[in-house]
Amino acid sequence: MSNVPSAKQRSAWERFFKSGRQDSPFKRILIHLALIISSIIAIYPVLRVVSVSLRPGDRLLSTSLALIPPDATLEAYRVVLFEKEFPVWVWNSIAITSATAVIGVVLAATSAYAFSRWRFPGRSPGLVFLLSTQMLPAPMMMVPIYILASKLGLTQTYRGLVIAYSVTSVPFSIWILKGYYDTIPRELEEAALIDGVSRLSAFWRIVLPLSTPALAIVFLFNFMAAWSDYLLARVMIASERPLWTWVLGVRDFQSQFQTQWGLFSASSILVMVPVVALFLYSSKWLISGLTLGSVKG
Amino acid sequence: MKFLTPDVIWNSLREVGSTVLFIIAGTVLLEVLAYFLWSPLGVFSQAVDQLLKPLGDRVRSLLAGLAVVAAVVLVVAMVSPGQEPSPLAPYWPVAAVLFLIGLFISPSATVIFGWRLRLPYMLLMPALVGLLLLVVYPLLWELNVSFTNLNPRHFKSPDFIGLKNYVEVFTKPVLKQVMFFPVFLRTILWTVINVVFHVSGGMALALLLNRKMRLRGLYRTLLIFPWAIPQPIACLAWRGEFHYEYGFVNIMLQRVGLEPIQWMSNPTWNFVAMCITNIWLGIPFMMVIILGGLQSIAGEYYEAAEIDGASAWQQFRHVTLPLLRPVLTPAVILGTVWTFTNFNVPFFINQNELETSDTLVTALFRSAFQYFNLGDAAAFAFVIFAILLAFSIVYIRVTGGLKGATE
Incomplete structure (x- = not known):
């Protein structure tokens, strides 16, 4: 084949954007440079938060850009952990969030299976309805949910929050899980059905184990949605300080009138580290699950 | 000021736990009800189907649609935006009956209540109820409110003002x-x-x-x-x-x-x-x-x-x-x-x-x-x-x- 272009004949553009095996050293340096700059942009604001959290109390406001301040101290962390209600708030968030994420996953996993494997009246309208709930602006639901909750005596309690959070991510989760179930061949279950296994236990023993990645993603989404929600928490429990989730607390440290920079930064870091670790750890699943669901195999 | 004492931990665990138990109990009740009611309802829908056969599918779908829409309109009107309950509130059984009539008139009732679809509907039930309660009901409330002048000056008893709000947007x-x-x-x-x-x-x-x-x-x-x-x-x-x-x-x-x-x-x-x-x-x-x-x-x-x-x-x-x-x-x-x-x-x-x-x-x-x-x-x-x-x-x-x- 004479018309295969040799490396020399390629244009500069081509050499740059080909995901090639034989990148020139110059191009490799350029790519690394671009990625290093992007990475710095991605993490610099976070590093700044770390830096502020380490500053001693009298130097919180400074125009220095040094990432590790001259006399770094963990004082802000001590105050946040032992002198503020911050641990209570984090505990509240953990209790509410883990309960709701589990319920949300269970609700979505079963419904998505029905949507994926059966044709029933109301199926297409149902799926369209689930999709269109994604277009509801969040504040739109807050007034009625608040009124409903106050009529049932559920405001300023965890109960209202737990119930509301369990359902909010369900539509999106159903879509993701349905897409994933669709990629699992039906023959697997049919074979099991012929062997005399019930439909439900085929679901439990074959489909669910095969969709662990998608379930993990959905759990993560449910968890993150409830974990970093501000709006619903503010509407439902704002006036009961001991019930606050960490978001309300952190927001309070950075209030309109007086910002406690040290406390804000230290508590942000404390909340962020476990979540970011979990997120980065599961990012591989996340990628495969998100794309599998949409590409359908 | 409150600290993270065992007491605090226990209290929140208890409250979250009881809510979860409440949700589980509700789900189980719902499922049991659906499990046992499905076949009788199937028989009933067959009977209705035999009775209404002469009407033809088109007419039945139309009637069913009308009944369901009437039920929804009634529900929207029943939701009270103000402090006092709406005068229509005591008529909720009418809405329920209208909805059921619509459901059973429709030609797909025999399909819905067939034994083959009992499992998928049971699988859907908990999420459906949750979404009805936390998405559909709030939406209906919001829809109702959008036709009233509910604001700090008319908080107790808002008036129906039609499409004025939409025009004023x-x-x-x-x-x-x-x-x-x-x-x-x-x-x-x-x-x-x-x-x-x-x-x-x-x-x-x-x-x-x-x-x-x-x-x-x-x-x-x-x-x-x-x-x-x-x-x-x-x-x-x-x-x-x-x-x-x-x-x-x-x-x-x-x-x-x-x-x-x-x-x-x-x-x-x-x-x-x-x-x-x-x-x-x-x-x-x-x-x-x-x-x-x-x-x-x-x-x-x-x-x-x-x-x-x-x-x-x-x-x-x-x-x-x-x-x-x-x-x-x-x-x-x-x-x-x-x-x-x-x-x-x-x-x-x-x-x-x-x-x-x-x-x-x-x-x-x-x-x-x-x-x-x-x-x-x-x-x-x-x-x-x-x-x-x-x-x-x-x-x-x-x-x-x-x-x-x-x-």
Whole structure:
């Protein structure tokens, strides 16, 4: 084949954007440079938060850009952990969030299976309805949910929050899980059905184990949605300080009138580290699950 | 001041646990009821079916539709927006009966209550009830309120004022000073700027990362960072960094010899600050999605294209983009809707100060929770919802993006 272009004949553009095996050293340096700059942009604001959290109390406001301040101290962390209600708030968030994420996953996993494997009246309208709930602006639901909750005596309690959070991510989760179930061949279950296994236990023993990645993603989404929600928490429990989730607390440290920079930064870091670790750890699943669901195999 | 004592831990565990138990018990009850009622209902629907056969399917569907719509209208009217219960409230059994009549008249009743579909409906039941309670009921309430003048002056007994609120969304200021269309245009600008940067930035980074190279895992991890951080923290941290004197943005501007910028009080710069924050937040999601899509494209396509003498741009245009479409289309729809309805970034960066920085969603929040014009806000909310829905339908039609997804 004479018309295969040799490396020399390629244009500069081509050499740059080909995901090639034989990148020139110059191009490799350029790519690394671009990625290093992007990475710095991605993490610099976070590093700044770390830096502020380490500053001693009298130097919180400074125009220095040094990432590790001259006399770094963990004082802000001590105050946040032992002198503020911050641990209570984090505990509240953990209790509410883990309960709701589990319920949300269970609700979505079963419904998505029905949507994926059966044709029933109301199926297409149902799926369209689930999709269109994604277009509801969040504040739109807050007034009625608040009124409903106050009529049932559920405001300023965890109960209202737990119930509301369990359902909010369900539509999106159903879509993701349905897409994933669709990629699992039906023959697997049919074979099991012929062997005399019930439909439900085929679901439990074959489909669910095969969709662990998608379930993990959905759990993560449910968890993150409830974990970093501000709006619903503010509407439902704002006036009961001991019930606050960490978001309300952190927001309070950075209030309109007086910002406690040290406390804000230290508590942000404390909340962020476990979540970011979990997120980065599961990012591989996340990628495969998100794309599998949409590409359908 | 309250600390994390065993008492506090136990109390919250008990309250969350009891709620979970309540949900489980409700679900079990529902399922048992459905399990035992399904066959009798099936028999009943067969009988009704025999009885109504002469009517024909068309007439039956029409009648059923009418009955269900009547039931929904009655339910909407029964929901009271004010303090006193609506005078129609005692008639809820009528609505229920109407709904049941509609259900059983319809020709699909025998299919619905057939034994074959008992399991799927039972699987759907808990989520269905949850969504009815927390999405459908609030929506009906909101719909009802949007026809009334519920606001601080008429809180106890709002009056029915028809479509006045909907007209006023467009003819009167939606907040204290700003009209609907400037906010709408700003929101569109906000969405377009953000989505364009998200997709192009995500695409560029994904193309750079989609090769064998050293440190690839490290770069990817670092680049995902903004997505991993809880949004309120990211937004509040950025807000701090836009501080006139002590934020790093202005410090850096001054170091390179530029004038510092009034990020918080100048409307234009405030908007720019919101965009910067959201672009920073949103690129990793697109990058991850596009990277996943790129990796699923087999190398043979590129080899074939290369043999045919396609340049890199041609390969990108004719191989990469078309094959990315199944991944990209849902991602762009979701990205657009999420950006359009993004609450955290405009809210936390602006902290409800400048009305001129509000997008539709924060304007809605302000109108409802700061000015308590609930009636106006409800109509406003439905207008926003209609805009988003229209956009999505058009987009899906044009790109054929979700073809087959609902089949």
